[in-house]
Amino acid sequence: MTQLKKRKAYYHLPGLFEFYELYRLFLPLFRKHREYFYDWCEIGSIYGAPADCLWGGGRAGFGECNTKVVLKLMNEYNISPRLTFSNSLLREEHLSDKRCNDLCEIFYKESKAQSGIIVHSDLLLNYLKNKYPNFYFVSSTTKVITDFEEFKSEVDRKEFSYVVPDFRLNKAFDRLDMLSVEQKDKIEFLCNECCWFGCKDRKNCYEAVSRKNLGENQKEHICKSPTAEKGYRFSEAMKNPGFIGMTDIQDIYMPMGFSNFKIEGRGLGSVLILGFLLYYMTKPEYQIHVREEIYLDNMLDLF
Numbered sequence: 597m598t599q600l601k602k603r604k605a606y607y608h609l610p611g612l613f614e615f616y617e618l619y620r621l622f623l624p625l626f627r628k629h630r631e632y633f634y635d636w637c638e639i640g641s642i643y644g645a646p647a648d649c650l651w652g653g654g655r656a657g658f659g660e661c662n663t664k665v666v667l668k669l670m671n672e673y674n675i676s677p678r679l680t681f682s683n684s685l686l687r688e689e690h691l692s693d694k695r696c697n698d699l700c701e702i703f704y705k706e707s708k709a710q711s712g713i714i715v716h717s718d719l720l721l722n723y724l725k726n727k728y729p730n731f732y733f734v735s736s737t738t739k740v741i742t743d744f745e746e747f748k749s750e751v752d753r754k755e756f757s758y759v760v761p762d763f764r765l766n767k768a769f770d771r772l773d774m775l776s777v778e779q780k781d782k783i784e785f786l787c788n789e790c791c792w793f794g795c796k797d798r799k800n801c802y803e804a805v806s807r808k809n810l811g812e813n814q815k816e817h818i819c820k821s822p823t824a825e826k827g828y829r830f831s832e833a834m835k836n837p838g839f840i841g842m843t844d845i846q847d848i849y850m851p852m853g854f855s856n857f858k859i860e861g862r863g864l865g866s867v868l869i870l871g872f873l874l875y876y877m878t879k880p881e882y883q884i885h886v887r888e889e890i891y892l893d894n895m896l897d898l899f
Contacts (some may be wrong), residue, residue: 603855606640607876608784610861611869612677613644614880616661616669618866621890622675622873632882636846642670643678643714651696652809653682653716653738663702671708678712679725680862681735685806686717704728712757721755732757737786737858744771751779757798758782760858761839763789773852776841784856785849788842788872790833828864830871842876 611618626633627777627885645652670677679699681867683690714734715721724731737760744765751759763786775783802890833839840849845857847895859872870890874883 600807603636603850605637605850606856607637608641608643608678608858609639609869609873610859610864611640612670613646613661613663613666614862615644615866615869617668618674618869618890620669622870622886623669623675625886625889626877627673629882629885632879632886634879636738636850637877639675640671640856641676641678641712643680643712645680646695648809649681649696649699649808650690650693650811650898651681651683651686651720653680653684653806656778658714663699664706666700666816667706676709676711676733677703677707677715677774680736681720682714682716682738683720683806683809684738685810687722688719688885690810691720691723694795700724700728700731704731714760719864727753734784735759737762741765744768748775748779749890751782757783758784758785758856760784761796762786763836766838769848769852772854777804777853780853780856784858785840785854785859786838786858787845787876788830788833788860788880789838790830790871812850828868829863830868845876 609619626639646661658766658812667677682697700713710730710732711736712732713724714736715724716736716738721733725733733752733756735753735756735758740762741750742762742764747759747761747765750756753759759782761783766785772780772783840857849857857876859876861869861872870887876884878886
Protein backbone atom coordinates (compact mmCIF):
# COMPACT_ATOMS: atom_id res chain seq x y z
CA MET A 597 0.00 0.00 0.00
CA THR A 598 1.50 3.35 -1.02
CA GLN A 599 0.89 6.50 0.99
CA LEU A 600 -0.05 9.22 -1.51
CA LYS A 601 0.48 12.21 0.77
CA LYS A 602 3.97 12.94 2.01
CA ARG A 603 5.17 15.03 4.92
CA LYS A 604 2.61 13.42 7.19
CA ALA A 605 2.99 10.85 9.92
CA TYR A 606 0.84 7.77 9.49
CA TYR A 607 0.03 5.99 12.73
CA HIS A 608 -0.68 2.27 12.77
CA LEU A 609 -2.86 1.74 15.81
CA PRO A 610 -3.49 -1.34 17.97
CA GLY A 611 -6.73 -3.19 18.69
CA LEU A 612 -8.77 -3.76 15.53
CA PHE A 613 -10.91 -6.32 17.34
CA GLU A 614 -9.70 -5.70 20.87
CA PHE A 615 -10.65 -2.01 21.15
CA TYR A 616 -13.57 -1.68 18.78
CA GLU A 617 -15.66 0.19 21.38
CA LEU A 618 -12.92 2.79 21.85
CA TYR A 619 -12.50 3.39 18.11
CA ARG A 620 -16.28 3.52 17.69
CA LEU A 621 -16.09 6.71 19.80
CA PHE A 622 -12.70 8.05 18.75
CA LEU A 623 -13.02 7.89 14.97
CA PRO A 624 -16.11 10.15 14.76
CA LEU A 625 -14.24 12.72 16.88
CA PHE A 626 -11.21 12.47 14.61
CA ARG A 627 -13.38 13.16 11.58
CA LYS A 628 -15.82 15.73 13.00
CA HIS A 629 -13.35 17.71 15.11
CA ARG A 630 -10.17 17.55 13.07
CA GLU A 631 -9.11 20.78 14.77
CA TYR A 632 -8.58 18.77 17.98
CA PHE A 633 -5.77 16.82 16.34
CA TYR A 634 -2.39 17.60 14.80
CA ASP A 635 -2.72 18.29 11.10
CA TRP A 636 0.56 16.51 10.36
CA CYS A 637 -0.74 13.07 11.32
CA GLU A 638 -3.24 10.56 9.94
CA ILE A 639 -4.37 7.05 10.77
CA GLY A 640 -2.59 4.65 8.43
CA SER A 641 -4.18 1.46 9.71
CA ILE A 642 -5.64 -0.31 12.72
CA TYR A 643 -4.31 -3.81 13.40
CA GLY A 644 -5.26 -6.79 15.53
CA ALA A 645 -6.68 -10.30 15.66
CA PRO A 646 -9.66 -12.00 17.31
CA ALA A 647 -9.31 -14.21 20.37
CA ASP A 648 -8.05 -17.77 19.87
CA CYS A 649 -6.71 -17.08 16.40
CA LEU A 650 -4.36 -19.87 15.31
CA TRP A 651 -2.26 -17.69 13.02
CA GLY A 652 -2.04 -14.93 15.62
CA GLY A 653 1.21 -13.86 17.23
CA GLY A 654 2.97 -11.06 19.05
CA ARG A 655 0.28 -10.97 21.73
CA ALA A 656 -2.40 -13.47 22.62
CA GLY A 657 -5.53 -11.94 21.06
CA PHE A 658 -8.57 -11.27 23.19
CA GLY A 659 -10.78 -9.37 20.75
CA GLU A 660 -14.35 -10.62 20.79
CA CYS A 661 -15.98 -8.15 18.41
CA ASN A 662 -17.83 -9.50 15.39
CA THR A 663 -15.76 -9.36 12.18
CA LYS A 664 -18.53 -7.77 10.11
CA VAL A 665 -19.04 -5.05 12.73
CA VAL A 666 -15.31 -4.29 12.83
CA LEU A 667 -15.11 -4.12 9.06
CA LYS A 668 -18.16 -1.87 8.84
CA LEU A 669 -16.42 0.67 11.11
CA MET A 670 -13.20 0.54 9.08
CA ASN A 671 -15.17 0.98 5.85
CA GLU A 672 -17.11 3.93 7.26
CA TYR A 673 -13.85 5.80 7.89
CA ASN A 674 -11.92 4.30 4.96
CA ILE A 675 -9.17 2.96 7.23
CA SER A 676 -6.94 0.07 6.24
CA PRO A 677 -7.53 -2.93 8.54
CA ARG A 678 -4.60 -5.20 9.26
CA LEU A 679 -4.81 -8.77 10.54
CA THR A 680 -1.98 -9.66 12.91
CA PHE A 681 -1.00 -13.14 11.75
CA SER A 682 2.55 -13.14 13.11
CA ASN A 683 2.70 -16.66 14.54
CA SER A 684 6.30 -17.78 14.00
CA LEU A 685 5.77 -21.52 14.45
CA LEU A 686 3.18 -22.38 11.81
CA ARG A 687 3.38 -25.68 9.97
CA GLU A 688 1.82 -26.79 6.70
CA GLU A 689 -1.20 -28.31 8.43
CA HIS A 690 -2.07 -24.97 10.02
CA LEU A 691 -2.63 -23.24 6.68
CA SER A 692 -6.05 -24.85 6.26
CA ASP A 693 -7.41 -23.36 9.50
CA LYS A 694 -11.00 -22.45 8.68
CA ARG A 695 -11.37 -19.50 11.02
CA CYS A 696 -8.27 -17.69 9.77
CA ASN A 697 -9.11 -18.39 6.13
CA ASP A 698 -12.65 -17.13 6.66
CA LEU A 699 -11.28 -13.92 8.18
CA CYS A 700 -9.03 -13.40 5.18
CA GLU A 701 -11.91 -14.06 2.81
CA ILE A 702 -14.12 -11.42 4.45
CA PHE A 703 -11.40 -8.76 4.63
CA TYR A 704 -10.28 -9.51 1.08
CA LYS A 705 -13.74 -9.20 -0.43
CA GLU A 706 -15.45 -6.59 1.75
CA SER A 707 -12.81 -4.08 2.91
CA LYS A 708 -13.15 -0.67 1.28
CA ALA A 709 -9.52 0.27 1.92
CA GLN A 710 -6.80 -2.20 1.04
CA SER A 711 -6.33 -4.74 3.84
CA GLY A 712 -2.95 -5.75 5.18
CA ILE A 713 -1.52 -8.80 6.91
CA ILE A 714 1.27 -8.63 9.49
CA VAL A 715 3.31 -11.83 9.08
CA HIS A 716 6.34 -13.59 10.50
CA SER A 717 6.19 -16.98 8.79
CA ASP A 718 7.34 -17.19 5.16
CA LEU A 719 5.21 -20.30 4.88
CA LEU A 720 2.10 -18.26 5.65
CA LEU A 721 3.30 -15.32 3.54
CA ASN A 722 3.63 -17.49 0.44
CA TYR A 723 0.26 -19.12 1.04
CA LEU A 724 -1.52 -15.77 1.43
CA LYS A 725 0.28 -14.15 -1.53
CA ASN A 726 -0.96 -16.88 -3.81
CA LYS A 727 -4.50 -17.01 -2.45
CA TYR A 728 -5.06 -13.29 -1.81
CA PRO A 729 -2.77 -11.31 -4.13
CA ASN A 730 -4.36 -7.94 -3.35
CA PHE A 731 -3.46 -7.94 0.33
CA TYR A 732 -0.38 -5.95 1.30
CA PHE A 733 2.08 -7.51 3.73
CA VAL A 734 3.96 -6.19 6.74
CA SER A 735 7.08 -7.90 8.08
CA SER A 736 6.55 -8.34 11.80
CA THR A 737 8.83 -6.99 14.52
CA THR A 738 8.50 -10.45 16.13
CA LYS A 739 11.38 -11.53 13.86
CA VAL A 740 13.62 -9.59 16.29
CA ILE A 741 16.09 -8.49 13.60
CA THR A 742 18.71 -6.44 15.46
CA ASP A 743 21.51 -6.57 12.87
CA PHE A 744 21.18 -3.53 10.62
CA GLU A 745 22.40 -5.23 7.42
CA GLU A 746 19.96 -8.07 7.95
CA PHE A 747 17.25 -5.47 8.52
CA LYS A 748 18.12 -3.73 5.24
CA SER A 749 17.81 -7.05 3.43
CA GLU A 750 14.36 -7.48 4.94
CA VAL A 751 13.35 -3.99 3.79
CA ASP A 752 14.52 -4.82 0.27
CA ARG A 753 12.24 -7.85 0.03
CA LYS A 754 9.63 -7.06 -2.62
CA GLU A 755 6.91 -9.05 -0.84
CA PHE A 756 6.66 -6.48 1.93
CA SER A 757 5.06 -3.04 1.75
CA TYR A 758 6.25 -2.28 5.28
CA VAL A 759 8.85 -3.65 7.67
CA VAL A 760 8.70 -3.05 11.43
CA PRO A 761 12.26 -3.10 12.81
CA ASP A 762 13.20 -4.22 16.28
CA PHE A 763 12.87 -1.17 18.52
CA ARG A 764 16.59 -1.29 19.29
CA LEU A 765 17.30 -0.04 15.76
CA ASN A 766 15.09 3.04 16.24
CA LYS A 767 17.96 5.37 17.05
CA ALA A 768 20.53 4.09 14.53
CA PHE A 769 20.28 7.50 12.86
CA ASP A 770 23.59 7.45 10.98
CA ARG A 771 22.61 4.25 9.14
CA LEU A 772 18.89 5.04 8.85
CA ASP A 773 19.66 8.36 7.21
CA MET A 774 21.71 6.61 4.50
CA LEU A 775 18.73 4.57 3.28
CA SER A 776 17.06 5.37 -0.02
CA VAL A 777 13.67 7.10 -0.27
CA GLU A 778 12.11 3.78 -1.30
CA GLN A 779 13.56 2.04 1.74
CA LYS A 780 12.49 4.80 4.13
CA ASP A 781 8.93 4.65 2.81
CA LYS A 782 8.73 0.98 3.84
CA ILE A 783 9.98 1.37 7.43
CA GLU A 784 7.40 1.46 10.20
CA PHE A 785 8.94 2.30 13.57
CA LEU A 786 7.60 0.77 16.79
CA CYS A 787 7.33 3.84 19.02
CA ASN A 788 6.28 2.88 22.53
CA GLU A 789 7.86 -0.48 23.30
CA CYS A 790 8.26 -1.11 27.03
CA CYS A 791 10.40 -4.23 26.67
CA TRP A 792 13.76 -4.02 28.42
CA PHE A 793 16.30 -2.57 25.96
CA GLY A 794 18.88 -5.17 27.00
CA CYS A 795 16.48 -8.11 26.64
CA LYS A 796 18.04 -11.25 25.11
CA ASP A 797 14.86 -13.28 25.49
CA ARG A 798 12.53 -11.37 23.17
CA LYS A 799 12.32 -14.05 20.49
CA ASN A 800 11.52 -16.70 23.13
CA CYS A 801 8.75 -14.46 24.46
CA TYR A 802 7.14 -14.20 21.03
CA GLU A 803 7.52 -17.94 20.44
CA ALA A 804 5.71 -18.61 23.71
CA VAL A 805 2.74 -16.57 22.43
CA SER A 806 2.85 -18.50 19.14
CA ARG A 807 2.72 -21.81 21.00
CA LYS A 808 -0.16 -20.59 23.12
CA ASN A 809 -2.13 -19.62 20.01
CA LEU A 810 -1.44 -23.06 18.57
CA GLY A 811 -2.87 -24.62 21.72
CA GLU A 812 0.39 -26.28 22.67
CA ASN A 813 0.96 -26.99 26.35
CA GLN A 814 3.98 -25.24 27.76
CA LYS A 815 5.31 -23.46 30.80
CA GLU A 816 4.36 -19.80 31.04
CA HIS A 817 7.12 -17.55 29.75
CA ILE A 818 8.66 -15.56 32.60
CA CYS A 819 9.83 -12.10 31.61
CA LYS A 820 13.34 -11.35 32.89
CA SER A 821 13.09 -7.57 32.68
CA PRO A 822 14.17 -5.77 35.88
CA THR A 823 10.82 -3.91 35.83
CA ALA A 824 8.61 -6.83 34.74
CA GLU A 825 6.56 -6.82 37.95
CA LYS A 826 5.25 -3.32 37.14
CA GLY A 827 3.57 -4.39 33.90
CA TYR A 828 3.24 -1.88 31.06
CA ARG A 829 3.57 1.75 32.11
CA PHE A 830 3.76 4.47 29.49
CA SER A 831 5.91 6.55 31.85
CA GLU A 832 8.45 3.70 31.89
CA ALA A 833 8.24 3.20 28.12
CA MET A 834 9.19 6.88 27.70
CA LYS A 835 12.49 6.15 29.49
CA ASN A 836 13.35 3.35 27.07
CA PRO A 837 16.36 4.26 24.87
CA GLY A 838 14.34 3.10 21.85
CA PHE A 839 11.28 5.24 22.64
CA ILE A 840 10.03 7.53 19.89
CA GLY A 841 8.05 10.46 21.24
CA MET A 842 5.69 12.78 19.44
CA THR A 843 8.31 15.55 19.13
CA ASP A 844 10.88 12.99 17.89
CA ILE A 845 8.51 12.15 15.04
CA GLN A 846 8.12 15.81 14.12
CA ASP A 847 11.67 17.00 14.65
CA ILE A 848 13.80 13.99 13.70
CA TYR A 849 12.04 11.22 11.81
CA MET A 850 9.81 13.20 9.45
CA PRO A 851 12.64 15.56 8.36
CA MET A 852 14.72 12.43 7.67
CA GLY A 853 11.98 11.18 5.34
CA PHE A 854 10.18 8.61 7.53
CA SER A 855 6.40 8.63 7.76
CA ASN A 856 5.14 5.37 9.33
CA PHE A 857 4.87 4.79 13.06
CA LYS A 858 3.40 1.84 14.92
CA ILE A 859 1.84 2.16 18.37
CA GLU A 860 1.82 -1.07 20.36
CA GLY A 861 -0.82 -2.00 22.91
CA ARG A 862 -3.12 -4.87 21.83
CA GLY A 863 -2.69 -6.58 25.20
CA LEU A 864 -3.36 -3.45 27.25
CA GLY A 865 -6.57 -1.74 28.39
CA SER A 866 -8.62 0.94 26.64
CA VAL A 867 -7.49 3.61 29.09
CA LEU A 868 -3.86 3.14 28.04
CA ILE A 869 -4.74 3.15 24.34
CA LEU A 870 -6.66 6.38 24.85
CA GLY A 871 -3.54 7.77 26.52
CA PHE A 872 -1.52 6.95 23.40
CA LEU A 873 -4.12 8.59 21.13
CA LEU A 874 -4.03 11.72 23.25
CA TYR A 875 -0.23 11.88 23.46
CA TYR A 876 0.60 11.13 19.83
CA MET A 877 -2.33 12.66 17.97
CA THR A 878 -4.22 15.22 20.06
CA LYS A 879 -3.31 18.86 20.64
CA PRO A 880 -2.83 19.49 24.39
CA GLU A 881 -5.56 22.15 24.59
CA TYR A 882 -8.12 19.69 23.20
CA GLN A 883 -7.16 16.57 25.13
CA ILE A 884 -9.76 17.31 27.79
CA HIS A 885 -12.48 17.46 25.11
CA VAL A 886 -11.51 14.08 23.68
CA ARG A 887 -11.19 12.57 27.16
CA GLU A 888 -14.64 13.79 28.19
CA GLU A 889 -16.33 12.50 25.04
CA ILE A 890 -14.80 9.06 25.60
CA TYR A 891 -15.23 8.87 29.38
CA LEU A 892 -18.88 9.94 29.31
CA ASP A 893 -19.92 7.05 27.07
CA ASN A 894 -21.31 4.42 29.44
CA MET A 895 -20.91 1.65 26.88
CA LEU A 896 -17.11 1.71 27.04
CA ASP A 897 -15.25 -0.30 29.68
CA LEU A 898 -12.06 1.71 29.99
CA PHE A 899 -10.40 -0.77 32.29
